Amino acid sequence: MALLTGKTALILGVANKWSLAYAIAQAYVREGAQVVLTYQSDRLKLTVEELGKEISPDVLVLACDVTVPEQLDALAATLKEKFGTVDTVVHSIAFANREDLSRPYVQTSRDGYLLAQEVSSYSLVAVSRAMLPLMPNGGSIMTLSYLGAVRVVENYNVMGVAKAALEASVRYLASDLGAQNIRVNAISAGPVKTTSARGIKDFSKVLDGVSAVAPLRRNTDPAEVADTAVFLGSNLGRGITGNVIYVDAGFQVMALALSQGS
Numbered sequence: 422m423a424l425l426t427g428k429t430a431l432i433l434g435v436a437n438k439w440s441l442a443y444a445i446a447q448a449y450v451r452e453g454a455q456v457v458l459t460y461q462s463d464r465l466k467l468t469v470e471e472l473g474k475e476i477s478p479d480v481l482v483l484a485c486d487v488t489v490p491e492q493l494d495a496l497a498a499t500l501k502e503k504f505g506t507v508d509t510v511v512h513s514i515a516f517a518n519r520e521d522l523s524r525p526y527v528q529t530s531r532d533g534y535l536l537a538q539e540v541s542s543y544s545l546v547a548v549s550r551a552m553l554p555l556m557p558n559g560g561s562i563m564t565l566s567y568l569g570a571v572r573v574v575e576n577y578n579v580m581g582v583a584k585a586a587l588e589a590s591v592r593y594l595a596s597d598l599g600a601q602n603i604r605v606n607a608i609s610a611g612p613v614k615t616t617s618a619r620g621i622k623d624f625s626k627v628l629d630g631v632s633a634v635a636p637l638r639r640n641t642d643p644a645e646v647a648d649t650a651v652f653l654g655s656n657l658g659r660g661i662t663g664n665v666i667y668v669d670a671g672f673q674v675m676a677l678a679l680s681q682g683s
């Protein structure tokens with residue numbers, strides 16, 4: 422039987438077919454979930470609606486800018502009306518100003534810092550709170566993180582600091598919500614060429630550097646991230662909460678590679 426049969430999943434963060442959230446939505450439909458996608462702004466509405474239809478005619482597409490509390494409330498109200506409950510929430514959202522992903526971290530402006538934190542970290546708290554009334558039977562909440570949360574990755578800068586806060590949030594949310602059988606985890610994905618990633622200076626050099634030294638000697642496939650999201654959303658992940666799971670071809674275990682590229 423499919424792993425997510427009978428589950429309703431809210432997946433936030435599809436912008437186009439390269440989005441990690443798009444790969445996750447495909448895997449969720451494959452595993453039998455009822456999928457709801459959201460789009461950030463009217464500019465993305467048509468694209469996300471078309472992508473949703475391509476995955477399955479049953480995919481529902483709704484608006485949600487996570488920085489607008491009224492839109493989160495409206496999303497929760499629509500989900501309640503249509504489905505009653507939600508089992509899984511996938512938060513695949515981040516944003517920082519381009520200049521903060523290219524100049525030295527010490528130059529980060531106050532506004533740029535707060536913006537990255539609000540969209541990339543605080544929004545997980547806001548989304549979780551909005552969805553809580555819809556998860557009376559427990560469930561699984563997950564977000565997407567990156568190694569820059571715990572190690573310095575050149576140019577990742579303000580986003581690394583936002584991801585550090587995001588991963589700490591995962592632990593506090595897991596502690597808060599565990600008594601309601603809601604699990605909260607992060608998937609720390611290896612670098613993947615998406616629209617967000619292209620905003621980071623020298624991103625293609627990161628891809629080359631990682632594939633040269635990662636134990637699996639390659640980069641991460643979005644489908645691998647998606648399958649881990651399936652695992653966390655399914656009963657198979659029932660014992661895991663407050664964790665950061667690396668799906669990165671093993672790169673994060675490496676400290677020094679003397680035989681780079683071999």
Ligand code: NAD
Pocket residue numbers: 433434435436437439440441442460461465485486487488512513514515516540565566567568609610611612613614615616617618
């Ligand atoms: P992406 O650009 O396709 O996705 C980012 C999404 O965030 C977009 O859909 C965008 O619309 C959404 N978003 C931004 N601000 C928003 C707001 N105010 N309200 C609602 N949505 C908003 O890029 P992606 O790489 O798929 O990013 C998804 C997640 O994966 C991010 O958290 C990113 O940091 C994380 N991640 C990406 C990589 C990578 O290399 N691509 C690696 C590790 C983690």
